[in-house]
Amino acid sequence: MLLALAFTAAILGSSIVTMRLMRREQTPAEAKTAEIGAYLDRFFIDDYDETELADAAAAAMVSATGDRWSYYLTAEEKSSYDEQMKNAYVGIGVTISAQEALGGMRIEAVTAGSPAEEAGLLTGDIITEVEGEKTLDLGMTGTRAKVRGEEGTFVTLTILRGEERFPAAVERRSIQTPVATYDMLDGQIGYIKIANFDSRCAEETIAAMDDLIAQGARALIFDVRNNGGGYKDELVKVLDKILPEGILFQSEDYQGTKQSDRSDERCIELPMAVLVNLDSYSAAEFFAAAIQEYGWGTVVGTKTVGKGNFQTAFTLSDGSMLNLSIGKYYTPQGRSLTDTGVTPDVIVELSEENSAKLSYGRLEKADDAQLQAAIRVITQKLS
Numbered sequence: 001m002l003l004a005l006a007f008t009a010a011i012l013g014s015s016i017v018t019m020r021l022m023r024r025e026q027t028p029a030e031a032k033t034a035e036i037g038a039y040l041d042r043f044f045i046d047d048y049d050e051t052e053l054a055d056a057a058a059a060a061m062v063s064a065t066g067d068r069w070s071y072y073l074t075a076e077e078k079s080s081y082d083e084q085m086k087n088a089y090v091g092i093g094v095t096i097s098a099q100e101a102l103g104g105m106r107i108e109a110v111t112a113g114s115p116a117e118e119a120g121l122l123t124g125d126i127i128t129e130v131e132g133e134k135t136l137d138l139g140m141t142g143t144r145a146k147v148r149g150e151e152g153t154f155v156t157l158t159i160l161r162g163e164e165r166f167p168a169a170v171e172r173r174s175i176q177t178p179v180a181t182y183d184m185l186d187g188q189i190g191y192i193k194i195a196n197f198d199s200r201c202a203e204e205t206i207a208a209m210d211d212l213i214a215q216g217a218r219a220l221i222f223d224v225r226n227n228g229g230g231y232k233d234e235l236v237k238v239l240d241k242i243l244p245e246g247i248l249f250q251s252e253d254y255q256g257t258k259q260s261d262r263s264d265e266r267c268i269e270l271p272m273a274v275l276v277n278l279d280s281y282s283a284a285e286f287f288a289a290a291i292q293e294y295g296w297g298t299v300v301g302t303k304t305v306g307k308g309n310f311q312t313a314f315t316l317s318d319g320s321m322l323n324l325s326i327g328k329y330y331t332p333q334g335r336s337l338t339d340t341g342v343t344p345d346v347i348v349e350l351s352e353e354n355s356a357k358l359s360y361g362r363l364e365k366a367d368d369a370q371l372q373a374a375i376r377v378i379t380q381k382l383s
Helices: 014-022 028-043 050-063 075-086 135-147 201-214 232-242 283-293 352-359 369-382
Strands: 071-073 088-091 094-099 104-110 126-130 154-161 164-171 173-176 180-185 189-194 219-223 246-253 258-263 272-276 298-301 309-315 321-330
Touching: 028 050, 050 071, 050 321, 071 075, 075 088, 075 321, 094 135, 104 135, 126 135, 135 154, 180 201, 189 201, 189 369, 201 232, 219 369, 232 246, 232 258, 232 283, 246 283, 272 283, 272 369, 283 298, 298 369
Parallel strands: 189 219, 219 272, 272 298
Antiparallel strands: 071 321, 088 173, 094 104, 104 126, 126 154, 154 164, 180 189, 246 258, 246 321, 309 321
């Protein structure tokens, strides 16, 4: 699921929406679904799940708008969405991938300090069963759902490590997903990986910048590859820390209301680079575009996806959610990124194999052609 670049918006109560609907005639979509429902109710010979029918109809309505950024989530899916936006969830702290040839779900990463680490689980372990059910039968979604649960309870996994197979009881706890991770490269270049622009992004990214500069960083590299975007307010706070006085971001909503976010004169005057790829979405793209338009840094990688609409999430009466495009965003210079994205100053491709390793956090920095290109750009500026 793609994360939307969103304003904090008041959600209309379902009763208000219902009252407004009662004051007008049915739309063609409403009339059509009501008519089909009547035929199903009267003539259909088999049973069907009315909730599934309603969810399918809702998803189809949104899809038919042709807007790839608007979408519908069931009540169950909305719970996962809320966890993502908070960068926190109740679980054990592992990232998995389906590996049918290996007989289960491979652990690709173990979160530091997590229950999984405490239980001795390792990257490369294969989870073959969860509570006695085979993970290949459950699939990725089913495995994830069964591993997660109520905080403080335990889940029993069957682990395959080499030739050894053994059970592991792991506690479920609330886990905060790191948003900004960082380290020092070559003793002088601060590297910051920003996972998304959701909750805590600005706090963690600004703290990373401050710490690296305190350590003596003479330049900064920001990595927003595979960054799905997030909240506009988080993005603006990060850009305000970096850029000089001026416009950071512009928007226009469905009512034609325009807004500009500006930075003050305080900024970071160090050589910079931003890493992007095709999976850099929305806030990640506008982050790179702002730094590029100010001439404040060099963008390295591959062209971004091109998402210029922003969404607001409307919670429906049954707990499901409609994430709807309600406006457009623009760069500091007033450009829309819709279908154009950000073209890097230095274009560098990754192999399919290394792109996969990058997505799982297993690409060594020495093998990362895009990062190495950014380091070369920065080094030239420092020399």
